[in-house]
Amino acid sequence: MKLPSMKASGFTPWPEEAVRQYQEAGYWTEQTIPEMLEASAGTYPEQVALVSGDQQWTYQALADQVDELAAGFQQTLKLKAGDKAVLHLPNIGAFYLSFFALLKIGVQPVLALPAHRYYEIRYFCHFTEAKALITAPQMGVDTADIAQKVANELPTLETIVWAGDNSLKPTGSVDLDSLFLSNAATEPMQEQDFAFFQLSGGTTGTPKLIPRTHTDYLYSVRASNDVCKFSHQTRYLCVLPAAHNFPLSSPGALGCFMAGGMVVLSPDPSPQTAFQLIENHQITVAALVPPLALLWLDEAPRTQYDISSLQVLQVGGARFSEAAARRVKPTLNCTLQQVFGMAEGLVNYTRLDDPDSVIVSTQGRPMSPADEILVVNEMGEPVPQGTAGMLCARGPYTIRGYYNAPEHNQRSFITGGYYRTGDVVVLTKEGNLQVVGRDKEQINRGGEKIAAQEIENHLMVHDAVHDAAVIAIPDDYLGERSCAALVCLEDKPKPIEIKRFLRNRGLAEFKIPDRVIFVDVLPKTPVGKINKNKLLELV
Ligand code: AMP
Ligand code: DBH
Numbered sequence: 001m002k003l004p005s006m007k008a009s010g011f012t013p014w015p016e017e018a019v020r021q022y023q024e025a026g027y028w029t030e031q032t033i034p035e036m037l038e039a040s041a042g043t044y045p046e047q048v049a050l051v052s053g054d055q056q057w058t059y060q061a062l063a064d065q066v067d068e069l070a071a072g073f074q075q076t077l078k079l080k081a082g083d084k085a086v087l088h089l090p091n092i093g094a095f096y097l098s099f100f101a102l103l104k105i106g107v108q109p110v111l112a113l114p115a116h117r118y119y120e121i122r123y124f125c126h127f128t129e130a131k132a133l134i135t136a137p138q139m140g141v142d143t144a145d146i147a148q149k150v151a152n153e154l155p156t157l158e159t160i161v162w163a164g165d166n167s168l169k170p171t172g173s174v175d176l177d178s179l180f181l182s183n184a185a186t187e188p189m190q191e192q193d194f195a196f197f198q199l200s201g202g203t204t205g206t207p208k209l210i211p212r213t214h215t216d217y218l219y220s221v222r223a224s225n226d227v228c229k230f231s232h233q234t235r236y237l238c239v240l241p242a243a244h245n246f247p248l249s250s251p252g253a254l255g256c257f258m259a260g261g262m263v264v265l266s267p268d269p270s271p272q273t274a275f276q277l278i279e280n281h282q283i284t285v286a287a288l289v290p291p292l293a294l295l296w297l298d299e300a301p302r303t304q305y306d307i308s309s310l311q312v313l314q315v316g317g318a319r320f321s322e323a324a325a326r327r328v329k330p331t332l333n334c335t336l337q338q339v340f341g342m343a344e345g346l347v348n349y350t351r352l353d354d355p356d357s358v359i360v361s362t363q364g365r366p367m368s369p370a371d372e373i374l375v376v377n378e379m380g381e382p383v384p385q386g387t388a389g390m391l392c393a394r395g396p397y398t399i400r401g402y403y404n405a406p407e408h409n410q411r412s413f414i415t416g417g418y419y420r421t422g423d424v425v426v427l428t429k430e431g432n433l434q435v436v437g438r439d440k441e442q443i444n445r446g447g448e449k450i451a452a453q454e455i456e457n458h459l460m461v462h463d464a465v466h467d468a469a470v471i472a473i474p475d476d477y478l479g480e481r482s483c484a485a486l487v488c489l490e491d492k493p494k495p496i497e498i499k500r501f502l503r504n505r506g507l508a509e510f511k512i513p514d515r516v517i518f519v520d521v522l523p524k525t526p527v528g529k530i531n532k533n534k535l536l537e538l539v
Contacts, residue, residue, distance in 0.1 A: 011193040011211050012401025012409065015417065022219075022396040027370060032214040033195060034070075034104040036221075036258055038063050044232060044260040051281060052093040052265040059260070062096070069101035070186045072179030077132060077159055081106025081190035084128040084197075087243060088112045088121055088135040088143065091265040094163035094176055095242045096253065098134050103196060103214070106189040107132075110197040110209065111243035114138055115448070118506030122150045123207060127404070128197070129156045134176070136163040139268075144170040146506070197403060198245050198343040201449020203422060203440045205457045209403040210343050217249060218258075220347065220397035223367045224251035225259055227349050228285070228312070228337065234261030235309075237277055237286040239269045240447075245343040246316055247287050271299035279305040287314040287339070289447030291478050294324055297331050310334045312352065316341055316363075317447030318479050319435050325360040338363050340435055344419050345398025346371060348433055362432035363425075371395040374418060375427050388436050391425045392418035441532075443470065446478035448510040455484065455502070455511055462501050464488045469522050470513060471532045473539055483539055484513035485522060492518050515539070 014022070022028040031039070040049070041063035050057045057065065073079045085102055087109045089095040102109045110124045125133060133150065135143045147160045148170040160173035169175070194211035202208050224230075228251050236256040240247040242265065248254055253263045264281045266274050269292050277283060288296065293315045300307065313328055316339030328336040340363035341347035350364040366373060375389035376382055383389035392414055394400075400417050401409040412420050422440025425433045443450040452470040459468035467487035472480040484498065493501075495516035502512050523534035 009193045010404035012399070013193070014400055018396075018417075022370065025370065025396075027219045027223075027368070027396045028215040029218070030215070031218055032103065032189070033218060033254070034066060034100050036218055036254070037066065037100055040257055040260050047232065047260055048262050049257060050093055050096060050263050050265070052091070053267065055093055057093065062100075065097055065180060066100040066104060067186065068180040068182050068184070069097055069176075070104040071181040071184035073101055073107065073132075074105050074186050075181060075184060076179055077161075077174065079105065079107045079131060081192060083107045083132075084110065084130040085132040085134060086110045086112055086121060086124045086128070086130045088114070088116065088133065088147075089163060089243070090114045090136060090138050091238060091242050091267055092136060092163065093265070094134075094136060096257075096263075098161075098163070098176070099196070104189060105186055106192050108192065108194065108196050108211075109134075111199060111248070113199070113241050113243055113508075114141075115241070115508045115510055117141070117508050118146045118149060120207060120506075120508055121146055122153065122506070124209075125150050125154055125157050127206075127209065131157065132159040132161055133157060134161040134163065136176075137165060137168050144168055144173075147173070200343055200402065201442055201444075202451035202454065203442050204408055204451055205453045207451075207454070208405060208408065210399055211403045212399070216345075216397040216399075217254075220345070220367070221249050221251055221254045221258055223397075224249065224347065224349075225255045227351065227367050228255065228314075229352060230255045230259040230261060230285075232260035233284070234259055235264065235281055235284045236261060237264050237266055237274060237281075237283040239266045239274055239286055239288060239292065240317075246314075246339065246341060250287070250314070250316070250339055250341050250347050250349075252287065271296045271303070275299065275303050275305040275307050278307045278310055282309040283307075284309060285312040285314065286310065287316070289317040290315060290320045290324065291446035293320065293328070294477065297324065297327050300331050308333065312337055314339050318444045319363075322361050329356070336360070340364055340423075340433060342421060344421075346373070346393040346395065346419070346421065347397075350432070358430065358432055361434070362428060363435050365432050366393075366395070368395060368397070371398070372418070373433075375425060380414060385427050385429065388424050388426050390439055391421045391423045391433070393421060394418045443472040443480050443482045445480055445482060445510055445514075450482055450511050455482070455507075455513065458502055458505055458507065459484060459486065459498070461505075462493070462498065464491060464493050465498075467522055469530045469532060469535055471535055471539070473515065473536065481514035482511075483515040483517060485517050485519050485535055485538070487519060487522060 045060040162169040424437035
């Protein structure tokens with residue numbers, strides 16, 4: 001296998017020694033992500049792979065349509081290996097069709113989330129010089145307007161592809177439906193250093209892109225399937241945004257496709273919609289963030305739907321309280337699996353046969369025997385077992401660098417190539433991890449991550465704002481909410497004006513501070529940094 005080589009592409013390869021080790025152990029194979037789908041189509045051609053609303057695809061139909069769309073991307077849109085494309089799609093079949101089709105011809109998609117807005121979409125298109133933006137109607141969001149504005153501003157963005165009702169489509173956009181070319185072979189993919197971009201919740205002023213390779217990602221999916229026991233009988237309900245790393249790969253939709261199971265897309269995450277789908281499709285497993293799990297727990301006792309097919313509920317993305325975790329088995333009559341993962345790589349699972357005490361009180365352990373984790377103090381020295389420390393990780397599916405971010409990479413990766421996760425954890429005697437805190441400037445709003453610095457930068461653009469700090473405040477439902485503390489020299493704007501200002505800049509809704517407060521000065525630490533702990537006392 002060709003080793004991922006240059007740094008020139010913005011990609012940091014694994015060292016040769018590690019590559020050899022992962023190949024020899026059989027973790028890294030030559031299969032690509034679209035080949036994985038084709039293999040399943042070979043084994044389970046007539047089995048239903050995907051259900052979205054009233055549409056459904058067998059494995060054969062899905063693989064065939066991926067081929068047809070790949071041909072359209074290549075021949076109609078003239079996309080070629082190494083080009084970038086931004087996917088901004090809600091939970092519809094077009095997401096997986098586009099994802100597989102782009103990967104098939106070596107085009108590297110950025111997996112934007114439906115919640116992203118003008119600011120984020122423009123940033124992704126600009127930073128990667130994307131040639132295409134693939135978007136679709138979304139309830140309550142003018143995605144056509146976002147796409148149009150971005151395309152008007154960026155000459156590099158040649159095409160908007162519209163996956164939906166064409167009465168709403170942006171002018172000059174191409175219908176996704178028109179891109180399915182039957183009987184048109186695609187040219188074989190040229191090998192790329194990496195397959196696509198996942199997104200990091202981030203800690204810096206600008207969003208960070210995570211390059212994932214075919215081989216590392218497929219390994220993470222295969223290892224996840226082993227741990228989570230996905231099989232051709234698995235029926236997976238995709239409730240979270242399909243592009244997110246958790247429902248895509250832990251084991252998520254890709255795990256399901258790899259095993260020959262069935263993926264059902266939920267158009268919205270409400271328990272009412274999800275429970276009906278569980279009954280209709282005899283769903284066996286679903287993945288949620290903690291606030292949604294709480295809603296499901298509250299709804300289950302009074303639902304009219306039969307959700308007894310559900311065997312496993314995965315919860316991750318943010319800390320799930322032990323009290324809520326204890327309610328899962330008695331209320332939903334299924335096994336809870338805690339999932340502590342990151343789009344950068346490392347994923348920890350509680351095992352299905354772990355004792356209840358482990359399942360409710362820990363966030364599990366690394367999925368692969370080749371995952372290497374360190375729990376260290378500020379000096380980078382390992383702390384004794386049972387003591388809180390900062391989690392660092394490397395392994396066969398954990399990146400060695402963000403895309404084109406040399407300065408940030410210096411801070412995020414330590415000696416030996418370990419990724420500094422920014423999570424503070426305790427390693428239990430049995431080898432499980434408990435997430436007890438964080439040493440990164442991030443707010444985890446019920447699984448949606450907010451980089452404090454990014455929002456602070458936006459706030460500082462406001463004429464009336466002299467200084468700004470964004471912090472997490474505890475919240476029973478979301479775990480954390482965000483609070484912006486502002487220093488204003490003259491007239492204080494109303495909090496609502498500040499929120500409107502950020503919305504007008506096109507920030508994703510979840511990044512808009514839940515609270516805005518005004519302070520005379522921001523408290524500082526002895527070395528002059530903003531003392532966010534002290535600030536929390538003022539809120
Ligand atoms: P990202 O790097 O944006 O993919 O976000 C991953 C981060 O989400 C992790 O580093 C943790 O901070 C957080 N996270 C994910 N799953 C859990 C979990 N089960 N418990 C606590 N925090 C979690
Ligand atoms: O929060 C995450 O990013 C996450 C959580 C669970 C993740 O990326 C994953 C599982 O793969």
